[in-house]
Amino acid sequence: MNTLLWILLGVLAYTAAAAWLQNRGLLPGSVRVSGPMTTIHTKRGKALLDRLSAPKRLWRAIANLGVGVALVIMVGTFLLLIANALSVLSNPPEPTGINTPQNVLIIPGVNDFLPLSVALEIVAGLLVALVVHEGAHGLLCRVEDIEIDSMGLALFTLIPVGAFVEPDDESTTEATRGSRTRMFAAGVTANFIVVLVAFALLFGPIGGAVSVASGAAVGGAYPGSPAAEAGIGPGDRIVALGGEPVDNGTDLTRRLAANADEQVTVTLHDGTERTVDRSLLVTGVAETSPLAGDDGLAVNDTIATVDGDPVRTEAALREAVADDHVAVIETTNGTTVEAPIGALAVVVPDGPLNATADVPAGENVVITAVGDDRVVDRADLSAAIDARDPGEEVPVVGYVDGDREEFAVTLGSSAADGGSAAGADSTVENTSTAGADAYLGVQIAAGVSGVSVDSLGVTGYPAAQYLSMLTGAASDTFLGTLLLITVLPFYSIVDPSVQYNFAGFVGTNVQFYEVTGPLSALGDPVVFLGANVLFWTGWINLQLAFFNCIPAFPLDGGRILRTATEAVVSRLPVDAKPQLTRTITTGVGVTMLVALLVMLFGPVVLG
The missing domain is CATH 1.20.5 (Single alpha-helices involved in coiled-coils or other helix-helix interfaces)
Incomplete structure (x- = not known):
């Protein structure tokens, strides 16, 4: 079940x-039940709100600022939801994990992106968000002399899902339009203040105390890979290969490529040594690779021979194809394919290869040589172009649809011609062969002829990337940082080239980080827990604030929309002002509901 x-x-x-x-x-x-929803009502706390509301001018000034922020976000949310819904209807995307029913629920362990290991941190963040949100509504009620009938918590079964403040209906009606608007905007204003405080602490003292531990972080190992057979798996950190220190994942890849030993010793962070019998595992295949296809290579294949010579390492593969631009590759399961071996590239419009060599834009070319330089993979092609100058004419050998062709290309300038965009396959990286100056004008796929191989068989965890996103170092703007933090729990959906999401310093990923500086005296678990609480408190408050700014009743945005519409309609020369206000607000609210449903379920229904 x-x-x-x-x-x-x-x-x-x-x-x-x-x-x-x-x-x-x-x-x-005080307890009322409606289906699975339970509300707990109380009048306690009203005296506290009365005392806190004393500096009325201060609270009104903050609330007025919040109204302005809420209005801007409401307009932006309206336009964004409409644009996204239209995009889904016109070009339905493939369904992702976000579109599954359980992932709509903010329940750790049920939602695929909210692991049970951070349940306490998520619940803490949710409680802070709800109490602050509704507490702010109550505070502004007293600031604006609006009476409060009751307040309390709302639970879905036993799980807190909301807090509430029930203003007195008559008192609310008698309040001015400005007073009601400030009261409605108070909740999201308070949530945004919590976001600022939580992320300021996270970006500052807490995040600054966390650093990436040295070594290559292992997110996982391919089934049946040399690493898996040697007992290397998630949470391991490779600190040495063959006795040589490993700084990070990039360094591990470089050392594997340079090491020709078919058996190598891998040292893990805890001092454990594993002996790995290497073999070339296929970890990625571009759809346009000449080695792909029904009778070609596939992910998890193991390459056995190249032109009849056994190969078990990256160095052996490179040596086997050094002299031949076309090779026969055979796998351990008997698959045999013959194809050109080089860097798989896609020609970009108006680039040097397109403009000076007349190669059609969008053409797939396997580039096997630039001048006298043999090109086996992306790194070779980048190095060959980096070594040349803009304006230099170079002969380029490539294969188009299996036919060998030679092109005379006048290299352009990267500053003048620009870079490139990423391709469609997961193995295509968002980079071109633009060096410091010279530019060829192609998109380049990772690996050999679009095939990525690994003689160890581990998948790296982007520890440094996630830490930079979490501490604000990955973006130059605060809004950019907020956007990155928002997508961290489901980052693998945003960037399919990344296999792992970030839900905090939990589980196996704690091995990839360490605490330094004065806070190290508290111990790693305490600092990591503090960082997790701040992360989820800020994250949930941010989501709650933005969601409540959707201009649809009964959300705060819908209530603000009503008061704003009343203010505009009251100045119009029409008689049926209440009916017109109701028509506008209902129309906007229904539009928002439909847009949300299309965004959530459109990819499943229409895709």
Whole structure:
């Protein structure tokens, strides 16, 4: 029985039990039940709100600023949702994990992007967000002399999903339009303040105390790979290869390429040594690779021979194809394919290869040589172009549809011609062969003829990348940093080339980081816990604030839309002002609901 079904049964059982208790009058008057929703009402805390509301001018000034921010976000949210919904309708994308029903729920362990290991941090962040949001509504009620009937918590079964403040209806109606607007905007304003505080601490003292540990972070190992057979897996950190120190994942790749030993000793972060019997595992294949196809190479194949010579390492593969531009590759499962061996490239429009050699834009070319330089993979092609100057004419040997061709190319300038965009395949990297100056004008796929191989078989965890995103170092602007932090829990959806998401310093990834400086006295677990709480508190407050700014009733954005519409309509020369206000706000609200449904479920229904 899957998890979702267990949850459904639990919800039904809770609903039945709560209804039974309520019907028999066994619940306190402060507890009210409606289906699986339970609300706990209280009047306690009103005296505290009265005391806190004393500096009314200060609170009104902050609330007015919040109204301005909320209005800007409301307009942006409206336009963004409409644009995204239209995009889904016109060109439905492939469904992703975000579109599955369980991932709509903010329940750790059920939502694929919210692991159970950070459940306490997520619940803490959610409680802070709800209490602050509704507390701010209550505070502004008292600032604006609006009476409060009750306040409390809303629970979905036993899980806190909301807090509420119930203003007195008559008192709210008698309040000025400006007072009501400030009260409606107070919740999102408070959430944004929490975001600023949480992320300021995360970007500053907490994040600054965390650094990436030396070595290559192992996110996982391919099934049946040399690493898996040697017992290397998630959470391991490779600190040495063949006795030579390894600084990071890039350094590991470089050392594997330079090491010709078929058996190598790998040292892990805890001092454990593993003996690895290397073999060339295919880890990625571009769709346009001449080595791909129904009868070609596929991910998880193991290359056995090249032109009949056994190969088990990257160095052996390079040596086997050094003299021949076309080679026969055979795998351990008997697949044999003959194809040109070089750097798989796509010609970009108006680049030097397109403009001076008359190679059509969009053409797939396997470049095997530049001048006298043999090109086996992307790194070779980049190095060959880097060694030349703009304006230099160079002979380029390439294969188009299996036919050998020679091109005379006048190299351009990277400053003048620009870079390139990423291709469609996961093995195509967002880089061109633009060096310091010289520029060929192609998009280049990773690997040999678009095929990536690995004689170890591990997948790297982007520890440094995630730390830079988490601490604000990855973006020059605060808004850019907020955007990056927003997508961290599901980053693999945003960037399919990354296999792992970031939910905090939890699980196996804690081995990839260490705490330095004065905070190291607290110990890694304490600092990591603090960072996780700050991350999820800021993340949830940010989501709650933006969601509540959607201009749709009963969200705060919908209520602000109503008061703003009333202010505009009151100045129009029409008689049916309430009806016109209702028509506008209802129309906008329904449009937002439809747009959200299209964004969430459109890819599944239309894709």
